[in-house]
Amino acid sequence: MATDFKFIPLIDVSPLLEKWDHPNIAQDEGVAQVVKQLDQACRDAGFFYVKGHGIPVSLMKDIKNIAREYFHQPYEEKIEIKLSAETGYRGYQRIGENITKGKPDIHEAIDCYREVKRGMYGGLGDVMQGSNIWPSNPPNFKQLMEEYIDRCTDLSRKIMRGIALALGGSADEMEGEIGGDPFWVFRIIGYPAASISNGHDKAHDDVGCGAHTDYGLLTLVNQDDDIVALQVRNKTGEWISAPPIPGTFVCNIGDMLKILSNGIYESTLHRVINNSPKYRVCVAYFYEPNFDAAVKPLDVCLQKTGGTRNFEGAVYGKHLVGKVTTNFIK
Ligand SMILES: N=C(N)NCCCC[C@H](N)C(=O)O
Ligand SMILES: O=C(O)CCC(=O)C(=O)O
Numbered sequence: 001m002a003t004d005f006k007f008i009p010l011i012d013v014s015p016l017l018e019k020w021d022h023p024n025i026a027q028d029e030g031v032a033q034v035v036k037q038l039d040q041a042c043r044d045a046g047f048f049y050v051k052g053h054g055i056p057v058s059l060m061k062d063i064k065n066i067a068r069e070y071f072h073q074p075y076e077e078k079i080e081i082k083l084s085a086e087t088g089y090r091g092y093q094r095i096g097e098n099i100t101k102g103k104p105d106i107h108e109a110i111d112c113y114r115e116v117k118r119g120m121y122g123g124l125g126d127v128m129q130g131s132n133i134w135p136s137n138p139p140n141f142k143q144l145m146e147e148y149i150d151r152c153t154d155l156s157r158k159i160m161r162g163i164a165l166a167l168g169g170s171a172d173e174m175e176g177e178i179g180g181d182p183f184w185v186f187r188i189i190g191y192p193a194a195s196i197s198n199g200h201d202k203a204h205d206d207v208g209c210g211a212h213t214d215y216g217l218l219t220l221v222n223q224d225d226d227i228v229a230l231q232v233r234n235k236t237g238e239w240i241s242a243p244p245i246p247g248t249f250v251c252n253i254g255d256m257l258k259i260l261s262n263g264i265y266e267s268t269l270h271r272v273i274n275n276s277p278k279y280r281v282c283v284a285y286f287y288e289p290n291f292d293a294a295v296k297p298l299d300v301c302l303q304k305t306g307g308t309r310n311f312e313g314a315v316y317g318k319h320l321v322g323k324v325t326t327n328f329i330k
């Protein structure tokens with residue numbers, strides 16, 4: 001992250017969503033305002049809240065509540081959809097099974113990915129091969145989550161158009177070979193309430209998710225309304241809270257956008273600490289490049305940064321597989 005930001009800005013993206021496929025989008029005054037705010041937020045913090053996003057707040061709430069219902073079940077029920085290498089790393093992981101920088105994360109989760117069919121990306125796709133596994137309870141879980149995922153994909157594509165303009169590119173700069181057929185990752189996460197010891201409440205600073213960056217282009221975080229737990233690191237190393245703002249998404253930049261922008265934007269470190277006496281639910285949608293995209297700095301960003309590549313290129317699918325295969329305790 002480039003600056004010592006103290007808070008995360010809130011952006012109303014509705015003017016961008018109204019004009020997202022307009023041929024003269026770059027000339028529109030309302031869109032230009034949104035683009036300017038996106039650019040500032042991406043440079044300063046790599047994080048921003050989004051409102052005016054068009055996803056019904058009732059749906060945002062429903063999926064958190066249905067996730068809460070799922071996590072509330074006994075372990076034997078939850079483990080019916082166990083994540084393993086055989087399921088293409090899809091399914092349920094118990095508390096402490098995901099590790100970040102060698103330490104177990106104090107969260108449980110269901111991981112989902114866009115479907116990968118056999119041979120779809122040659123050998124590159126083998127590890128991720130499979131379709132999502134959904135719990136049978138609550139009964140409408142799959143249907144609701146799939147509807148939500150579709151809406152997040154659509155919203156992310158439109159926000160990425162604004163970010164492409166912010167970088168000085170054309171609106172569809174991040175489509176085609178880069179993200180025309182975007183891969184996505186979806187995590188339904190539950191963080192246990194802070195533990196109580198010696199008969200009195202004591203926050204233990206259990207790390208719900210250790211400091212990390214996200215892997216792709218753009219993340220949409222839908223977090224519980226009443227718990228402050230997500231923290232974002234600024235340039236001096238201070239942890240800045242991203243408190244819930246009901247009805248909004250917390251958005252952040254992933255590693256692939258850092259490379260594409262040649263470092264004009266960075267993927268900011270963040271972590272989760274749930275010190276509240278309540279169980280916290282968060283549903284995170286990750287919009288990523290095409291699985292087989294060879295990601296390298298965009299020409300327009302190279303020109304702005306003096307012409308030298310600040311990062312090695314990366315094949316997105318390889319980056320993902322590298323993470324996924326080292327994220328779990330054996
Ligand atoms: N798909 C994404 N971005 N997942 C974020 C989880 C981050 C924690 C993971 N153990 C890690 O170390 O990356
Ligand atoms: O729980 C949160 O607020 C964010 C989770 C997160 O950073 C992630 O899953 O990548």
Ligand SMILES: [Fe+2]
Nearest residue numbers: 212213214270
């Ligand atoms: Fe994250």
